[in-house]
Amino acid sequence: EDQHPLSAPYRAQFLAAWLFREVGYESVEHCAKAKNPDATHLNDEWSCFFGLGNATGLGLVPWAMKHPGELNSWVAIRELALSNVRSLKGSTSNKQTLEEWFDKAYQYFSSLGGDDRWPWMGPDSLAKATLLIHDIFGSLSENDFPFNDLYLWAEKQDVEITELVVSLLLELDDTDDEVIDSLLVVASEKKDNFNVIVEDLKKIINEKYFWLNELNLDESEAKHYWWVMSDNAEEPRRAERSVIDPAHREIPIDISLRISKLIGDLYATDEKTSVSEFLHSFPEHGIAVKRLLNDSGPYSEPRENVCDFKHLPLNLQRFQLAMYGMDNFSPQSTDWLRVTLFQGAPRVSEIGSKDSDKWILPRQPGGLI
Numbered sequence: 001e002d003q004h005p006l007s008a009p010y011r012a013q014f015l016a017a018w019l020f021r022e023v024g025y026e027s028v029e030h031c032a033k034a035k036n037p038d039a040t041h042l043n044d045e046w047s048c049f050f051g052l053g054n055a056t057g058l059g060l061v062p063w064a065m066k067h068p069g070e071l072n073s074w075v076a077i078r079e080l081a082l083s084n085v086r087s088l089k090g091s092t093s094n095k096q097t098l099e100e101w102f103d104k105a106y107q108y109f110s111s112l113g114g115d116d117r118w119p120w121m122g123p124d125s126l127a128k129a130t131l132l133i134h135d136i137f138g139s140l141s142e143n144d145f146p147f148n149d150l151y152l153w154a155e156k157q158d159v160e161i162t163e164l165v166v167s168l169l170l171e172l173d174d175t176d177d178e179v180i181d182s183l184l185v186v187a188s189e190k191k192d193n194f195n196v197i198v199e200d201l202k203k204i205i206n207e208k209y210f211w212l213n214e215l216n217l218d219e220s221e222a223k224h225y226w227w228v229m230s231d232n233a234e235e236p237r238r239a240e241r242s243v244i245d246p247a248h249r250e251i252p253i254d255i256s257l258r259i260s261k262l263i264g265d266l267y268a269t270d271e272k273t274s275v276s277e278f279l280h281s282f283p284e285h286g287i288a289v290k291r292l293l294n295d296s297g298p299y300s301e302p303r304e305n306v307c308d309f310k311h312l313p314l315n316l317q318r319f320q321l322a323m324y325g326m327d328n329f330s331p332q333s334t335d336w337l338r339v340t341l342f343q344g345a346p347r348v349s350e351i352g353s354k355d356s357d358k359w360i361l362p363r364q365p366g367g368l369i
Helices: 011-035 044-049 060-066 068-086 092-112 123-140 146-155 159-172 177-184 198-208 210-215 255-267 275-281 283-293 313-323
Strands: 052-056 225-229 236-240 327-331 337-341
Touching (some): 060 313, 068 177, 198 283
Antiparallel strands (some): 052 337, 327 337
């Protein structure tokens, strides 16, 4: 039912993941006791600090490209919360809360320590960045809308500085959970409406896909890779077009390239031609046309060419994992990375305590595990 606590998208899955973490702890302690009845328990601080480790690879890229509605939902929620915070005046309470999050972030990154993790900043750099952000906010804190001013400053910085500022600002948002839950719901199926003409498709491209011009899709490097399904593992892979013919194994996520090809044939066709008639003449454009007509919202389309030689899958992977609440990103190559979920999350016995909702960015404990 709608009011069931697990009716909201993702809740059941994340509850299960959190419970796996608990089962893991109990299994470790059970095995230790079986081997030595005098074995000690896990340190409480360390058991909270430990998260649920995970590694993920190229499969996230096709998922992101095939689920524009979900992407739009995630980003829309972020933008709603950010807009709310930017509109807040600098009350003493709000400023104090942000100061506390500056301190938490600095303590977290400092306690982890470590060099940059290409292509991203590492804990040491992020700790320094947090101090810089704190200093900047100090110079803005007496403004009427200091949180908005901090964001405007952040927009002009490196993207990781920008996103660190956004992450901290979002902690000030108090949007009702029910509103967030409702925005997470995405219609799983949409009916195709081909009752449009070529002129309509051209308008959609001009209004929503203007950024294609920035991707240099006419260059040879733009078509360097195919995305294919592995014969042996049945998992997504990138393969060089010049080396492998994907045949039946291609994964059609080359949306930017497909729409770029579509544009040429659209402009060679009479604007009043129906889309159905157009597709009868050019059936190869079916995927691109459906993408245009199934408008999933302003944030639904990754502005990427995933087939480009210079495309770095890690960025799209990190975006998706961050939306799931994962952290501690540790790239292992250009194609896969390790992450942590629920680092700092409370144990079962701590649920409902006054601090049980303030567990992110935990300082690494000292001493023995």
